[in-house]
Amino acid sequence: MSWTARSIPDQSGRTAVVTGANSGIGYVTARELARRGARVVLACRSEQRGAAALDRLLSQVPEARAELRLLDLADLSSVREFAAALPHSRLDLLVNNAGLMAVPYARTADGFEMQFGVNHLGHFALTGLLLERLLSAPGARVVTVASMAHLLSNIDMSDLGSARRYRPMAAYGASKTANLLFVRELAHRADRKGLDLTVTAAHPGYARTELQAKGPRLAGKAGRERLTRLVTDVVGASADQGAAPVLYAATAPYVHGDSFFGPRILGVRGGPGAAPRAPWTRNDIAAGQLWAVSERLTGVAYAGL
Numbered sequence: 486m487s488w489t490a491r492s493i494p495d496q497s498g499r500t501a502v503v504t505g506a507n508s509g510i511g512y513v514t515a516r517e518l519a520r521r522g523a524r525v526v527l528a529c530r531s532e533q534r535g536a537a538a539l540d541r542l543l544s545q546v547p548e549a550r551a552e553l554r555l556l557d558l559a560d561l562s563s564v565r566e567f568a569a570a571l572p573h574s575r576l577d578l579l580v581n582n583a584g585l586m587a588v589p590y591a592r593t594a595d596g597f598e599m600q601f602g603v604n605h606l607g608h609f610a611l612t613g614l615l616l617e618r619l620l621s622a623p624g625a626r627v628v629t630v631a632s633m634a635h636l637l638s639n640i641d642m643s644d645l646g647s648a649r650r651y652r653p654m655a656a657y658g659a660s661k662t663a664n665l666l667f668v669r670e671l672a673h674r675a676d677r678k679g680l681d682l683t684v685t686a687a688h689p690g691y692a693r694t695e696l697q698a699k700g701p702r703l704a705g706k707a708g709r710e711r712l713t714r715l716v717t718d719v720v721g722a723s724a725d726q727g728a729a730p731v732l733y734a735a736t737a738p739y740v741h742g743d744s745f746f747g748p749r750i751l752g753v754r755g756g757p758g759a760a761p762r763a764p765w766t767r768n769d770i771a772a773g774q775l776w777a778v779s780e781r782l783t784g785v786a787y788a789g790l
């Protein structure tokens with residue numbers, strides 16, 4: 486039988502932070518972790534949308550121990566405030582899920598290209614700021630939600646902010662390559678230090694969420710929008726199905742560092758399995774370079790790693 490959310494082991498006593506938990510994959514991930522007993526922090530940008538998600542979660546899982554905390558990954562001061570205000574001294578799971586796809590060129594509060602800034606740098610900073618709490622929990626995990634769109638583009642170390650030429654979907658792909666390089670480097674660093682921390686990646690395949698509805702519409706022309714919507718409706722999986730690889734990476738026993746999970750059949754359907762990845766996501770030199778640049782750009786240093 487395939488692994489489903491019902492296969493999630495008991496999460497009682499564990500505390501999880503899920504970014505972008507007000508919709509799509511993040512919402513389902515938070516809800517299913519809560520259903521299995523985890524205390525869940527919904528880390529959301531909008532108070533209104535976050536509160537609505539919390540209400541919905543509590544109506545679906547009345548016994549849930551869930552709370553809303555505000556986090557804007559497009560603003561490093563918000564990331565710092567979130568980490569400083571988080572009352573939990575121990576963190577068992579961080580799901581770096583929030584993301585934007587193929588948006589028109591924009592910059593974060595700190596001046597970084599939006600997709601690189603939110604999808605990669607915001608999560609890089611958040612993970613570093615929460616590292617001490619993760620290391621206080623035995624068997625802690627960090628799961629970063631990447632995408633098969635990483636196959637579209639490697640990162641260009643000389644133009645990380647896509648300043649020379651901005652192509653929305655290519656920039657999305659590059660931000661997802663950055664996710665996978667970050668996972669690789671953090672997993673290796675944790676391993677070298679013998680830390681009890683598992684660092685993995687997952688992708689949802691092609692799921693009907695706000696991301697698929699919004700991203701291409703913002704970037705594309707009317708005809709392409711309609712086609713995208715049709716394809717999403719016909720081919721797309723539900724958010725529940727899309728969240729399965731994320732929940733697997735977060736909770737299945739015996740998950741190795743730097744693994745990458747996705748839907749088993751063609752990366753779209755079926756239970757979680759190993760996902761294919763581009764050779765450039767295994768480039769240790771690039772992973773090390775991106776790490777150093779990310780520390781410099783965010784001002785977050787990973788003490789002891």
Ligand SMILES: NC(=O)c1ccc[n+]([C@@H]2O[C@H](COP(=O)([O-])OP(=O)(O)OC[C@H]3O[C@@H](n4cnc5c(N)ncnc54)[C@H](O)[C@@H]3O)[C@@H](O)[C@H]2O)c1
Nearest residue numbers: 505508509510530557558559583584632691692694695696
């Ligand atoms: N849906 C798919 O088919 C698909 C495919 C591959 C990868 N993904 C990845 O899955 C993850 C979740 O996306 P989704 O499909 O659930 O879409 P979604 O749009 O429903 O969810 C994305 C979440 O990120 C949040 N977010 C965006 N900018 C933020 C910011 N600055 N600060 C805090 N939160 C912010 C949004 O508010 C939203 O809750 C993303 O990382 C996305 O790249 C999705």
